[in-house]
Amino acid sequence: MTTLDDLAALRFSYDAVGSTRFDQAPEGYHRMDLRTRLGEGDKLFHRAGEVVTTWQMHRAAGVRIYATDTPATIGANCLGRLGPLTIPCRVVWTANDDQQIGFAYGTLPGHPESGEESFLITNDPDGVFFTLRAYSRPGTWYTKLAGPIGRTTQSAFARRYTKALQHLVA
Numbered sequence: 001m002t003t004l005d006d007l008a009a010l011r012f013s014y015d016a017v018g019s020t021r022f023d024q025a026p027e028g029y030h031r032m033d034l035r036t037r038l039g040e041g042d043k044l045f046h047r048a049g050e051v052v053t054t055w056q057m058h059r060a061a062g063v064r065i066y067a068t069d070t071p072a073t074i075g076a077n078c079l080g081r082l083g084p085l086t087i088p089c090r091v092v093w094t095a096n097d098d099q100q101i102g103f104a105y106g107t108l109p110g111h112p113e114s115g116e117e118s119f120l121i122t123n124d125p126d127g128v129f130f131t132l133r134a135y136s137r138p139g140t141w142y143t144k145l146a147g148p149i150g151r152t153t154q155s156a157f158a159r160r161y162t163k164a165l166q167h168l169v170a
Contacts, residue, residue: 002086002110004066007077010088010108013139017092020104020118020133029115029135030151034158036166038121038128044169045123048130049101051168052119053094060164061157063087072103086110089117099123107139113150114139119161130165132158 016026025031038048051057053071058080065087069076072091080087089105104118115136122129134154138144146153 002079002088004068004077004079007079007088007090007108010090012090012092013107013109013111013114014116014137016116016135017106018104018116019135020116021093025135029137032132032134032136032151032154032158034132034155034162036130036162037126038130038166038169040127042123045101045121045128048121048128048165048169049096051165052102052121052130053096056168057119057161057165060168061160072105077108078105085112087112092116093118095120104133107136111139112143113137113154130162132161134158 019026038044055065055067055070058065064081065078067076067078072094074091074094076091078089088108088110090108092104092106094103095101100120100122102120104116106116107114113136115134117134120131138150143150
């Protein structure tokens with residue numbers, strides 16, 4: 001069984017590292033974007049940023065997640081477990097300023113998908129928003145075999161993360 005210590009020696013399972021910072025999906029990857037208004041105000045912005053960067057949102061969504069760093073920092077390894085699935089990732093970028101707080105992680109070998117996912121809280125003039133962006137393609141034989149079911153599952157988890165975040169900051 002893969003452990004958090006095992007992840008340090010692994011390389012990313014995709015080449016477009018850092019791609020969720022940009023608005024165009026790398027060639028051959030499926031893109032998913034979900035943007036949800038959480039409310040308004042600096043207090044909400046900072047609380048939502050804390051919930052995202054300290055892995056609370058992931059845990060509240062049902063993912064057992066272990067990380068080498070909390071809050072998330074560039075290079076931190078994280079290992080999620082969801083039922084029988086092992087979900088190894090590494091943080092590739094972070095944001096922490098007056099306008100945005102969040103991070104992105106990229107997949108490591110053994111993850112069902114290959115790609116990157118970002119979780120970003122923004123403090124915009126019209127409110128505080130949570131944006132989840134992902135670029136992925138199947139990373140294992142069983143996700144290739146599952147076809148569109150994998151995308152449906154990924155979309156369902158994006159909504160689950162959003163609901164968990166909304167509940168934690170309410």
